[in-house]
Amino acid sequence: MAASPLMEGAGDHIQRVDTLETERALVSKYEAFVFDCDGVLWGGSHAIEGSLDTVKALRRAGKRTFFVTNNSSKSRRQYCVKLEGFGVHGVGVEDIVTSGSAIAAYVKLSHPDVQTVYMIGEEGLEEELEMVGLRVVKEEARPAPGMTEDEFRENVTDPEVGAVVVGLDTSFGFRQLCVASSYIQSGAHFLGTNPDVADRVGSLLMPGTGPMLTSIQTASGVAPVVVGKPNPLLIRQLMDQNGLAASKTLMVGDRLDTDIMFGNAGGVSSALVLTGVSEMSDVVGLQAGGDKTPTYLLERLGALLPAATEAAEAATETSAVAKM
Amino acid sequence: MAASPLMEGAGDHIQRVDTLETERALVSKYEAFVFDCDGVLWGGSHAIEGSLDTVKALRRAGKRTFFVTNNSSKSRRQYCVKLEGFGVHGVGVEDIVTSGSAIAAYVKLSHPDVQTVYMIGEEGLEEELEMVGLRVVKEEARPAPGMTEDEFRENVTDPEVGAVVVGLDTSFGFRQLCVASSYIQSGAHFLGTNPDVADRVGSLLMPGTGPMLTSIQTASGVAPVVVGKPNPLLIRQLMDQNGLAASKTLMVGDRLDTDIMFGNAGGVSSALVLTGVSEMSDVVGLQAGGDKTPTYLLERLGALLPAATEAAEAATETSAVAKM
Missing domain, CATH: 3.40.50.1000 (HAD superfamily/HAD-like)
Incomplete structure (x- = not known):
């Protein structure tokens, strides 16, 4: 299968997630998704297309979602309000880590x-x-x-x-x-x-x-x-407090030097999206197993929307069957 | 001759100036004296005992005096006023280098x-x-x-x-x-x-x-x-503009890491006084020819007052004889 033009140049040790098949595999493999916010979900006050719908679909599919940001200016409570404003309901302060709360x-x-x-x-x-x-x-x-x-x-x-x-x-x-x-x-x-x-x-x-x-x-x-990213303190805290298994947790971020390094240091898988700071040119030449080398590369979080929606529908059906 | 208790511990490669003989030799050897201000002449608004009288005596003895400071808050004009206030008359802006003028x-x-x-x-x-x-x-x-x-x-x-x-x-x-x-x-x-x-x-x-x-x-x-000390730019500027010979110029300062380094980098002799930041314990262990190793060590600038006064009197007599 050919990689999309935007995804060319990364070594084969970084798995490209650019087909429905690879997207399905990713969604099905992980139970907990940890999202960086700025550059992944939004840029300032502007939502990044498809990102928040993907978060909602993953939540409907029964995945656990967490939000981690180095921004200390807003409290976790203010982040809940921001997520609510984007239509992501029911996120509690316990699902959010800011560098301030950390x-x-x-x-x-x-x-x-x-x-x-x-x-x-x-x-x-x-x-x-x-x-x-x-x-x-x-x-x-x-x-x-x-x-x-x-x-x-x-x-x-x-x-x-x-x-x-x-x-x-x-x-x-x-x-x-x-x-x-x-x-x-x-x-x-x-x-x-x-x-x-x-x-x-x-x-x-x-x-x-x-x-x-x-x-x-x-x-x-x-x-x-x-204490903020890339210090793995935050992700270790998050995993301990929520009983997350490293093999079932994925860190999604837009920066190699904070988010990806952070996920790797925390011992979980990591996915780089290209909607924020790091660019394709930063990925080229990264060695396998490097501290800034992501496990996965996807153009944007929204790319997971079809697979996440499928998973959400399957979960709803299962739930409906269970209720019969 | 025994070194004074305060001067013990420095290697023999640093010449102690602690007897009238060594003080006379120093005053007689140099034609231009470049002074750091804070820690040598004064500490804030408080004059250091004997320092300004020594500057005045050296000037009466026909020595050229210059004032170099890393403080950029005051202009050279304001430094002239400050020196006037301490009774040092006739210093012009051309005799002063601040990191601001530099x-x-x-x-x-x-x-x-x-x-x-x-x-x-x-x-x-x-x-x-x-x-x-x-x-x-x-x-x-x-x-x-x-x-x-x-x-x-x-x-x-x-x-x-x-x-x-x-x-x-x-x-x-x-x-x-x-x-x-x-x-x-x-x-x-x-x-x-x-x-x-x-x-x-x-x-x-x-x-x-x-x-x-x-x-x-x-x-x-x-x-x-x-541009400020220890960058030797300032002392080179000063020497060029005033036609100073390196062998006849002495930099006097209270800090090894700025003043003494600065004098050494400028290729002139340097004298550390112990009335400011650097202490005797900082001098112990300095190697011969190191970039922070002073040529001379004296407790305070005022120690030169007797020798400078002699030189000033001799200069006045010579001048009086010449007028007869």
Whole structure:
């Protein structure tokens, strides 16, 4: 069977999913599907064609679905609302992992002595941290003011702060850099939600959490622990909490350096879609078994819609027969 | 002759200047003295005992004196005022190099096509850039506001901007990170005044220009050209412009990793004083001829005061005799 023109160039060790037969095989093989969101389901506020219908069909077919994102700006509750808005009903916060919910869980698990954190981040992160019972200290002023040498000298830090938690904050500024560095120098843990350097916005790359982390690292001399993808912490947490078998779980993502690496590090199969950041040219030359090498390659998640719909119909019939 | 207790531990390849004899020899050997400011002459607004009297005596003795600082917040004109305030009269802007004046000269010399720069920095840097005829584009709002994804998308950058110039800015924020990264992605040169990571303020290290540069580097994927110490560009400029002979020039500084490295890279002799950042423990174990190994070690600049005063008196007598 000939590969579609878009799919040419990847080695044979990456399975192309580009015929109804291969699509059926994929849908039938896995019981749990873990989706990256941006670049797979939507791009910003714009749904990617066929993706959400595929998610709905997989759910109707009895598959378990999970949503994992490095975006810490929105809480899991806000993600449920977003999915509802796209017509995906009945997703609970327990089916979603954001880098914000992951870092909140990480603080509770790894640093149970920490009750108070200094946060650089937005509302969704604050909500997640408070949801696990942490007290959040942050700069109230937005836009964040600067900090002079005299202010730095007089700055009285909160002695209760045991960790600095940094997520994307589009009003990050010098004052936060100074205060975060002060806490870390005084012994607070330094934790970052995700390492993303930048995201494509229009024709340019807009800075992400990564540049904020490197500035604090440079100032304090301490490297952060970063919980977001590709750190496999999240997927291991997800699998443990939901009793997922690695052989029956598939991670679907649009980035080789976060999503695919993340799935591989978590020991599950991975599928790259070409609707986001990584392109066919990034796939060419990937070696078999590499940490960024996906198990499968499909043009877009929507390609699975016919096979998923078939599976959903079969499941409905089985259920109808069972009821007779 | 026994070394003073403070001076013990350095290898013999570093000449200790701790007796009137060695102090006389040093004063007599050099015709030009290049001083780092903070940590040598003063600490913030507080004069270091004996330092400024020594500078005055050396000037009376007919020595040429120059002042080099990585601080870009003040202009050379403002440094003249500061020296005047400490009683050092008659120093001209031509005797001072700041990382701000150096970067302005560097833009004119290395990028003569650049007429407009996007500046992140404070007033002293702006003054230096404008003094060489550059148009300065900057964020007007202080404190700097943040930048949302929509604002990033709509952000219209100035097509005339040919370089991004970054100096210490205590109201640096996410908006400047975004705009600087956009210019650099669009091809503008990326220039930094100085690499200093942090300065000791009270009991903690306050972030400097370094963390700002690393955040922009992470976001844009481009490393800056940094003109400040230890880049020997400044000292070479100073020597060329003033016709200084390397064998007759001494760099005096308090930091091995900037000042001493800078003097050594410039091919002149270097003297470490122990009134600033570097300590005796940093000197122990330095190898002969290392890039951070000073030629001389003296406790403080003021130690040269007796020898410099003698030289000044001798110069006055010679002058008085000549007038008879």
